[in-house]
Amino acid sequence: MNGLPREHYLNVDYGIRSWLFTTDHKRIAWLYLLSVTVFFFFGGIFATLIRIELLTPQGDLVQAETYNKFFTMHGVTMVFFFLIPATPAVLGNFLVPMMIGARDLAFPRLNLASWYIFVIGGLFTLAAAAAGGVDTGWTFYTPYSSIYSNTHVALTVVGIFITGFSSILTGLNFIVTIHKMRAPGLTWFRLPLFIWAIYATSIIFILGTPVIAITLLLVGLERLFGLGIFDPARGGDPVLFQHLFWFYSHPAVYIMILPAMGVESELIAAFARKRVFGYEFVAFSSLAIAVIGFLVWGHHMFVAGQSVHAGLIFSLLSFLVAIPSAIKVFNWTATLHRGAISYDAPMLYALGFIGLFTIGGLTGLFLASVGVDVHVHDTYFIIAHFHYIMVGGSIMAYLGGIHFWWPKMTGRIYPEPVARVAALIVFLGFNLTFFPQFVLGYLGMPRRYHAYPPEFQVLNVMSSAGASILAVGYLLPLLYLIWSLRYGRVAGANPWGARGLEWQTPSPPPTHNFDTIPLVTDAAYAYDKEPEEVYEFGKSSHA
Amino acid sequence: MSSGAHITVRSYIVVFLILLGLTALTTGVAFIDLGAGLNNVAALVIAVLKALLVILYFMHVRTSDRFTWVIAGAGFFWLLILMGGTIDDLVTRNLLPGEMQMTP
Amino acid sequence: MSSASPPMPDALSVRAHQFENVEQQHEASWLGMWVFLATEVMFFGGMFTGYAFYRSGYPGAFAAGSNRLDVLLGAINTAVLIASSFTMALAVHAAQQGRRRAIVNCLLLTMLLGTVFLGIKSYEYYEKFVEHLVPGWNFSFEAPFERTAEIFFSFYFAMTGMHALHMIIGIVLLAVIALKARRGRFSAEYYTPVELSGLYWHFVDLVWIFLFPLLYLVGRHL
Numbered sequence: 063m064n065g066l067p068r069e070h071y072l073n074v075d076y077g078i079r080s081w082l083f084t085t086d087h088k089r090i091a092w093l094y095l096l097s098v099t100v101f102f103f104f105g106g107i108f109a110t111l112i113r114i115e116l117l118t119p120q121g122d123l124v125q126a127e128t129y130n131k132f133f134t135m136h137g138v139t140m141v142f143f144f145l146i147p148a149t150p151a152v153l154g155n156f157l158v159p160m161m162i163g164a165r166d167l168a169f170p171r172l173n174l175a176s177w178y179i180f181v182i183g184g185l186f187t188l189a190a191a192a193a194g195g196v197d198t199g200w201t202f203y204t205p206y207s208s209i210y211s212n213t214h215v216a217l218t219v220v221g222i223f224i225t226g227f228s229s230i231l232t233g234l235n236f237i238v239t240i241h242k243m244r245a246p247g248l249t250w251f252r253l254p255l256f257i258w259a260i261y262a263t264s265i266i267f268i269l270g271t272p273v274i275a276i277t278l279l280l281v282g283l284e285r286l287f288g289l290g291i292f293d294p295a296r297g298g299d300p301v302l303f304q305h306l307f308w309f310y311s312h313p314a315v316y317i318m319i320l321p322a323m324g325v326e327s328e329l330i331a332a333f334a335r336k337r338v339f340g341y342e343f344v345a346f347s348s349l350a351i352a353v354i355g356f357l358v359w360g361h362h363m364f365v366a367g368q369s370v371h372a373g374l375i376f377s378l379l380s381f382l383v384a385i386p387s388a389i390k391v392f393n394w395t396a397t398l399h400r401g402a403i404s405y406d407a408p409m410l411y412a413l414g415f416i417g418l419f420t421i422g423g424l425t426g427l428f429l430a431s432v433g434v435d436v437h438v439h440d441t442y443f444i445i446a447h448f449h450y451i452m453v454g455g456s457i458m459a460y461l462g463g464i465h466f467w468w469p470k471m472t473g474r475i476y477p478e479p480v481a482r483v484a485a486l487i488v489f490l491g492f493n494l495t496f497f498p499q500f501v502l503g504y505l506g507m508p509r510r511y512h513a514y515p516p517e518f519q520v521l522n523v524m525s526s527a528g529a530s531i532l533a534v535g536y537l538l539p540l541l542y543l544i545w546s547l548r549y550g551r552v553a554g555a556n557p558w559g560a561r562g563l564e565w566q567t568p569s570p571p572p573t574h575n576f577d578t579i580p581l582v583t584d585a586a587y588a589y590d591k592e593p594e595e596v597y598e599f600g601k602s603s604h605a
Numbered sequence: 606m607s608s609g610a611h612i613t614v615r616s617y618i619v620v621f622l623i624l625l626g627l628t629a630l631t632t633g634v635a636f637i638d639l640g641a642g643l644n645n646v647a648a649l650v651i652a653v654l655k656a657l658l659v660i661l662y663f664m665h666v667r668t669s670d671r672f673t674w675v676i677a678g679a680g681f682f683w684l685l686i687l688m689g690g691t692i693d694d695l696v697t698r699n700l701l702p703g704e705m706q707m708t709p
Numbered sequence: 710m711s712s713a714s715p716p717m718p719d720a721l722s723v724r725a726h727q728f729e730n731v732e733q734q735h736e737a738s739w740l741g742m743w744v745f746l747a748t749e750v751m752f753f754g755g756m757f758t759g760y761a762f763y764r765s766g767y768p769g770a771f772a773a774g775s776n777r778l779d780v781l782l783g784a785i786n787t788a789v790l791i792a793s794s795f796t797m798a799l800a801v802h803a804a805q806q807g808r809r810r811a812i813v814n815c816l817l818l819t820m821l822l823g824t825v826f827l828g829i830k831s832y833e834y835y836e837k838f839v840e841h842l843v844p845g846w847n848f849s850f851e852a853p854f855e856r857t858a859e860i861f862f863s864f865y866f867a868m869t870g871m872h873a874l875h876m877i878i879g880i881v882l883l884a885v886i887a888l889k890a891r892r893g894r895f896s897a898e899y900y901t902p903v904e905l906s907g908l909y910w911h912f913v914d915l916v917w918i919f920l921f922p923l924l925y926l927v928g929r930h931l
Contacts, residue, residue: 238740297857
């Protein structure tokens with residue numbers, strides 16, 4: 063193929079209406095991509111303000127109340143409007159039907175509704191930010207959030223409540239699609255690991271999100287009607303709020319990492335040109351993380367007033383949940399062994415993920431130990447821990463996935479040399495930003511303070527310097543990916559020579575994904591075979 | 606998958622009448638002191654029975670495939686996890702001196 | 710589904726393009742509704758958890774609060790809702806047999822019973838307002854439960870209110886389905902929307918089956 067296909071999902075129809083009323087999962091993925099990118103840079107602005115304030119020990123950029131709004135808006139935006147939707151709603155929406163040989167998700171109109179709900183929820187939160195923001199922290203602990211804060215709590219929780227339904231409907235769509243719409247011959251253990259990861263994530267979407275929805279609703283009702291269910295002065299218990307909040311918000315972090323792990327499996331397999339070592343273990347580990355992840359929420363509450371008995375149980379289970387994650391890391395590493403490794407940009411992100419996720423995960427074990435957590439809770443050690451996983455892990459994998467599937471989504475390749483440089487800048491900037499924070503936290507610098515003792519300044523300056531480098535690393539892809547839409551080299555159906563079903567159709571794909579649905583005769587990552595041996599087009603019973 | 610075609614109108618009538626009966630039972634039993642917290646147990650057992658009748662017959666789960674059973678059960682099971690962890694905290698709070706109490 | 714299709718839809722015109730056949734579409738729709746109901750279990754479940762938490766902590770207050778609710782009205786409402794589930798099951802049964810008139814009548818009966826439920830509930834809410842039992846509004850309760858009974862009533866209103874909201878949505882949904890049934894949109898081969906509405910309606914009944922004893926029957930023997 064010398065040029066782009068004559069007709070594909072991007073040019074089959076033009077105009078804003080063809081986008082705003084689309085039911086094509088691929089176009090909806092783009093709608094999400096644009097939305098989450100806007101939120102990412104919005105949340106990044108607050109991160110920038112935070113790191114500027116923390117250049118000096120004094121609280122001299124803004125007042126404490128304003129600083130409280132900065133870290134709250136950063137957390138709310140990044141968690142609910144970037145990390146939770148990004149990989150599932152962008153890459154998941156685009157790839158799930160294509161990887162399983164379906165023509166769309168089970169409920170395309172519901173999919174579009176999910177995006178609208180996401181945007182509406184986001185607008186509520188942006189409105190709250192414009193109106194002066196929220197200062198409760200993204201965790202909305204009561205009774206500060208339910209009674210004493212004078213900021214726009216109700217508006218923000220309404221926004222998050224609404225957006226939660228976007229997650230729920232997306233998860234519902236994925237579960238039904240994966241169960242009912244796989245191509246002939248595509249049994250569960252032949253599925254790409256990305257699908258297993260999305261499936262596990264969808265279980266969390268379904269069972270966890272409703273709980274935070276009702277919890278934030280109760281906070282809103284408490285604020286609006288002056289109830290007392292979380293107010294100690296009236297017999298309420300703030301720890302109950304934390305139980306309800308973290309029952310979702312802990313599994314939420316697995317929502318943020320599981321799809322990234324799915325991307326990781328795809329990248330490692332493609333750039334080592336090997337089947338993933340221990341495929342079944344990796345598949346089951348995704349399910350295990352989803353299930354066990356629901357049993358550990360109390361490790362956020364060791365010092366909140368929770369009973370010691372509960373604390374010990376949650377501590378033990380938190381150690382347990384590390385095991386399936388470790389299994390994945392071992393298996394990815396084993397996949398690399400004796401593989402035909404190439405170091406394209408997606409692989410650089412994938413390799414960075416293994417190292418940074420491992421560091422983040424191991425520090426999680428420190429925190430699972432109640433004795434250590436008592437010392438470092440609410441310090442920068444915690445912040446470093448979760449940023450290693452969510453930024454060093456999730457965002458790296460997301461970027462790797464965007465680069466990997468960019469040719470499929472657009473029909474064009476990004477400029478490889480620039481992309482590799484950007485990946486290295488991200489890696490360096492990230493470590494310079496967040497490694498010092500482990501040290502700061504262990505030395506006792508608390509989180510959520512706009513001022514700190516002068517002896518912490520050097521490490522804070524290093525961290526802020528790293529943040530500026532990281533920002534450059536994130537801006538570069540924004541620029542060259544957009545550039546590539548016009549000037550990038552035409553990619554062809556399978557520029558990476560990968561084995562996934564999504565690569566056996568033109569780039570960009572037609573609206574209906576495949577001209578005919580193939581019969582699948584082997585498992586994923588069959589690099590020891592030619593694609594034609596694995597996918598028999600014209601042999602299946604499906605139209 | 607459902608195939609509620611096997612459930613007859615007569616079955617629905619019987620289930621309906623049993624549900625009414627259980628409602629009357631639970632209401633009546635509530636006014637009798639069964640002692641030692643058994644009232645709570647009785648109310649919950651009866652409620653669960655009623656729920657099972659609705660789920661199995663009205664919602665056709667009795668004639669549905671196993672996966673429907675799994676989904677139906679998953680929601681309740683997960684709810685038990687949430688309740689279990691939360692209540693465990695509350696009821697074990699006074700195991701050690703100085704732990705936070707609920708004020709009466 | 711095209712709105713210009715003939716009155717009696719044939720199997721092909723009801724199949725959405727992403728599905729290979731009508732069976733797959735039906736299975737997907739059925740599974741989708743059950744997954745949605747699982748989310749609803751967790752949604753209400755958060756409130757049930759809060760309720761269980763405070764009932765464990767304040768058994769006296771919850772008993773005192775519960776005794777201020779009208780058991781007779783609550784029991785009648787329970788019977789009304791169970792009857793509406795019965796009529797709903799009959800509606801789905803009629804749909805399986807393609808009996809258009811019966812579908813519509815049973816759906817209308819279900820909607821009527823649902824409306825009766827809401828009417829009784831509204832009266833109960835009004836009673837509570839008059840008796841100064843609305844938290845955050847005009848609440849007052851006798852000692853020693855002045856503060857903690859308010860928590861009971863917060864959960865009473867939050868849980869029954871959320872339940873009532875779901876019922877209103879259900880009644881509107883049934884109205885839409887009844888209209889479609891009247892226009893002959895369903896047949897013995899295709900009645901999925903009736904079936905799925907039934908699942909939703911029964912779920913709302915299920916929630917009340919637990920709400921009734923947990924709210925109305927606490928400490929009645931004392």
